[in-house]
Amino acid sequence: MEEESFDPFDPFELYSLLRPRNVCICKAVSEEVIVKLIQEEGCRTFHDIVLRTGAATGCGSCSMAIKSILVRELRKIQNEV
Numbered sequence: 001m002e003e004e005s006f007d008p009f010d011p012f013e014l015y016s017l018l019r020p021r022n023v024c025i026c027k028a029v030s031e032e033v034i035v036k037l038i039q040e041e042g043c044r045t046f047h048d049i050v051l052r053t054g055a056a057t058g059c060g061s062c063s064m065a066i067k068s069i070l071v072r073e074l075r076k077i078q079n080e081v
């Protein structure tokens with residue numbers, strides 16, 4: 001298994017670091033829940049995650065963080081194949 005790397009120049013990763021562990025505060029959706037949906041339950045789009053969790057349907061400020069997590073996790077899946 002490939003070790004996870006952090007790119008300090010990637011604005012999506014930096015933004016993700018600045019967010020608290022509950023990625024979506026309005027709907028109380030954690031990063032762990034989002035990762036599990038992507039890694040284990042087949043969510044592959046931002047829309048999938050929104051439909052399953054309700055995240056990003058409040059103020060919407062978490063949208064970029066969710067997309068950042070999605071991109072990161074999809075890259076992991078792609079690298080595993």
Ligand code: FES
Binds near residue numbers: 026063
């Ligand atoms: S923090 Fe996610 S909708 Fe407000």
